[in-house]
Amino acid sequence: MSFAVASPNALIAEKTVVVTGTGVVCAAGVNTATAHASTLSGKRCPKPYPTLFDADFRKPVFECDLDFPATPAGGRTLELLLTALDEALECVDKLGGVDPTRIGVCVGTTVACMLNDLEFYSAVRSGGQPEITPLKRYVEGDLSALVAKRLGASGPVATVANACSSGTEAIATAARWLASGMCDIVVAAGADELHFVPYCGFNSLQVMSESFCLPFDGRRSGLNLGEGAGVLILETSESAVASGRAPLATLKGCGGGSDAYHITGPHPEGTGLKAAILMALDMASVHRNEVSYINAHGTATRDNDRVEAKAFHDFFGRGVPFASTKFHTGHALGAAGAIEAVLCVAGIADGRFPGNPGVEPDPEAPIVPARDVVEYNGGAVLSTSMAFGGSCSALVFGPPPEISATVSAANPADTPSIAIGVRGTGAVGPFGRGSKALVAGMEVRRSPAIDDGGLRIPPGILSDSTSKKLLRRAGGLSAAMVAAAKDTVAEAGLKSPLGDSTALVVTTAFGAHSATFAFLDGILDHGHSAPSPTQFSNSVHNSMAFFITKALDITGPSLTLTGFAPFAPALAVAESLMAVSKTIDRVLLVIGDEINPTFLKIAEMWREYRGEIHTAWGEGAVALLLERGAGHPLPDTLENAERLVPKIPLVVGKTLFPLAFALAGSWKTSKRA
DSSP, rough: OOOEEEOOOOOOOOOOEEEEEEEEEETTTSHHHHHHHHHHHHOOOOOOOSSSOOOSSOOOOOOOOOOOOOOOOTTTTHHHHHHHHHHHHTGGGGGGTTTGGGEEEEEOOOOGGGGOOOOHHHHTTTTTOOSSHHHHHHHHOOOOHHHHHHHHHSEEEEEEGGGGHHHEEEEEEHHHHHHTSOEEEEEEEEOOOHHHHHHHHHHTOOOOBSSSSTTTOOOOOOBOOOEEEEEEEEEEEHHHHTTTOOOSEEEEEEEEOOHHHHHHOOOHHHHHHHHHHHHHHHTTTTGGGGEEEEEOOOOOOOHHHHHHHHHHHHTTOOOOOOTHHHHHHBGGGGGGHHHHHHHHHHHHHEEEEEOOOOOOOTTTSSSOOOOOEEESSSEEEEEEEEEEEGGEEEEEEOOOOOOOOOOOOOOGGGGGOOOOEEEEEEEEEEESSSSHHHHHHHHTTTTTEEEEEEEOOEEEEEEOTTTTHHTTTTHHHHHHEEEEEEEEHHHHOOOSSTTTEEEEEEESSSHHHHHHHHHHHHHHHHTTSSSSSHHHHHHHTHHHHHHHHHHHBOOOOOOEEEESSHHHHHHHHHHHHHHSSOOOEEEEEEEEEOOOOOHHHHHHHHHHHHTTTOOOOOOOEEEEEEEESSOOOOOGGGGGGGGGGSSSSSOOGGOOHHHHHHTTSEEOOOOOO
């Protein structure tokens, strides 16, 4: 990938990003070679129903053929990830001799970042004392942090929770870190297990097929869930030369776009997907007639496949062969894009890509996928992902570059810095709404909302006539984030639509757990087949991002991050987005978390387990509008915010600390040392 790194005045540097190692675990195979060969054979091995859990309905799934312990300490998702990671590390000889401060980790997931253990939740709901292992696994189970610890890596670390595009966005984020000089090597991955709760959730949406899935086929009736993990070792060409690692492929470009249309359905014109493809091709300096093959998202749902086929036809006509490897793997959610990226690299190395055997044309789609194996002609390979909330992503791969042995090793001091200013701010929390209310709340260390139920957002302050219709189906956390975001944009003097020059980065420690608990209530009260589809769609971490993109008409890239110290990763992601993109001028960064009575019960269990003193939990949302350039003056009332940090009560996910930090003055990135 020859990324251009942006300064306030010009594009002044380029980086080539290469793939030096891969690892994969999926239903098609438990390593890269086996999985690739399986997709080429046209054979597949779905199961007629899950064997990992019991449900009162049965629909086909794609399970991994691996013998893990029945209840692995770190969870099945982590076991899948580590299995793929071990294969990838074998390719690169364990990353020995690399400066750990120059190694980053970015992992995408959906299942692993949600507190969705039904048995545990049932015991909490009934007032019992559940076994603490599921909670321990959740609180201590940040995949990116665990991988970084295993590697001894101390560079940037982030966990992406973009639903079905998580793995693709993790790879794109890793590439931007490399291109902007933050790292020399990044382990990029996606991982998700086949889990009971999303199995019930997708069934509630009525998008799961009773038979084996048929992507882009006129007979298709829905998706089959799968599981697995995909890992790419990405590094700069300088790093590869210095270490003697031979590139397998080049990651030439990445792109993102937002539909800003519907929380679970794609825009009929595929606007977000087209924006993602266009950005990726532009970044890769690849013309559309240079694309040789497309690994499509291809879930086998009626709407998604029709929209995706239309987008491909609009871009490429009928000339580019495409197929969906979900025919062989099922839909592995947060792992899907990473698994497909590994298969793209394997296809480049082998010179062949799979088709979708026996596909019958869809009369509503303008093009039909390849039926047979596609011979690779050396051009660009596109891989696409679409997700809940209208978040779309694209990657462009190509053959390994011709690298001269005289290329110098990476030198962080050579990487230019960029100036990033804080143009607008917004805050909603126990203190009320607005930056002045935040500062006043920190001054007095009190809030009218303090009670035995934690520090809650006061009732009534989120009402906004322009968002009432939009937020009617949203949860409280989404409403708080939308309010903070809209206040920030207003303070910056901007108006909707913000369009495709603005990217959105949402970060949360716990996500919309109120919706998660409500969905689990539906399963317990009404059975496995009858929980609320609305609560399921609102439970995914990037549901909040959807409501923000919709409220402000943001059509640029949209990323959701999670973790228990999420602000620093969010800044790294925001910085890299502006550093490498020619079109992203600003990033709206929104941070938030919520509390409710069930959460407080669970938090108390964790406090007792850890033997900690009482913690004052709170909720809130903070937004910052970061803009490339020299920076902007900040309101006088916030100039002393930094000194007030120690006075603020602890808020879930440290939501309010970052605001005080960031509002202390314009922020300028430094050269990487």
